Amino acid sequence: MGKVIYGMNVSLDGYIEDSSGSIAFSAPADDDVHRHWNEQTRAAAALLYGRRLYEVMDEHWTAAAMQDDLPEVEAEFARAYVDTPRFVFSDTLESVPSGVELVRSRDATAVVSRLKDETEGSLALGGAGLAASLLDLIDEFQLVVLPVAVGSGKPFLPAGSELPLRLVDQHVFDSGAVYLAYVRR
Numbered sequence: 001m002g003k004v005i006y007g008m009n010v011s012l013d014g015y016i017e018d019s020s021g022s023i024a025f026s027a028p029a030d031d032d033v034h035r036h037w038n039e040q041t042r043a044a045a046a047l048l049y050g051r052r053l054y055e056v057m058d059e060h061w062t063a064a065a066m067q068d069d070l071p072e073v074e075a076e077f078a079r080a081y082v083d084t085p086r087f088v089f090s091d092t093l094e095s096v097p098s099g100v101e102l103v104r105s106r107d108a109t110a111v112v113s114r115l116k117d118e119t120e121g122s123l124a125l126g127g128a129g130l131a132a133s134l135l136d137l138i139d140e141f142q143l144v145v146l147p148v149a150v151g152s153g154k155p156f157l158p159a160g161s162e163l164p165l166r167l168v169d170q171h172v173f174d175s176g177a178v179y180l181a182y183v184r185r
Contacts, residue, residue, distance in 0.1 A: 002119030004048070004112060006131045007040060007142035008156060009033075009177075015153035016128050023056065025148055030175040033144055034073045040142070041080040045119045048112065050127025051090035057081070057126070058088075058100070087111070089130050105133065112137050132158040140183050141165065147176040 008016045009026035017023050028034035041047070049057060064070055065078040086100045089108050096102045103111045112134055115123055125131055131138065135158070143156060157163070165182035172178050 002045060002116040002121060002123050003139040004116060004123045004125055004134070004137050005040075005044075005140040005142055006125045006138045007144075008126060008128075009144045009146055010156045011146055011148050011150045011153075013149045013151065014155050014157075015150050016156050017154040018150040019152045021052075021154070023053075025150055026146060030173065030177075031073045032173045033175060033177050034077065036144065036171075036173070036179060038073065038077045038080060040122075040124060041077060041084060043122055044084055044124040045121040046085045046087060046115060046123050047081070048087045048089065048115075048123055048125045048130065050130035051088060051093060052129075053127040054086070054088040054090070054100075058086070058097075062097075087115075089127075089133075108133060109137065128154050128156060128158070131156075135161065135163075140168075140181060142179070142181045144173075145178045145180065 010016055011025065016026065018025055028037065061078050061081040064074060065082045070078065082099065087103055088096055088100055089103045089105060091105050093102055116137065125134065125138065164185040166185045167180065168183050169181035170179060
């Protein structure tokens with residue numbers, strides 16, 4: 001049975017986007033954080049993204065996978081990204097390229113439930129809106145807390161979420177970023 005893992009870089013004050021909708025602050029500034037996400041992506045059986053995160057990730061990393069001059073840590077992520085089946089959950093996209101499956105929001109719970117039943121390994125979920133809509137299906141929450149505060153923006157978890165959790169892993173990166181993994185209690 002697959003396990004849905006919601007993982008994102010977050011600011012110290014809990015945001016995945018700043019008030020302008022940018023995730024630029026969360027781009028891995030050092031190789032050890034990037035390697036962490038490389039490992040997570042390589043281990044994933046599938047990537048599940050909301051539309052906005054998908055558009056940022058797919059445009060950048062599919063183009064990056066074609067480049068010969070990337071730093072190795074980025075080239076490694078690009079290869080893992082394009083080699084992993086991707087699902088984008090959107091009601092506004094009309095089409096997606098080969099290697100990506102488009103899922104409408106009305107079908108999200110059924111599709112993710114089916115993937116959990118049919119998949120061995122992790123299903124890496126990204127995007128706060130998608131995570132909020134699938135909160136009951138998420139088995140693990142993985143955050144890399146970055147040493148930056150952005151003041152406001154889109155939070156990692158929806159307002160009013162009450163989730164009893166248990167810490168199962170942690171790691172401090174040389175940059176001061178902190179990896180935290182929680183499962184439901």
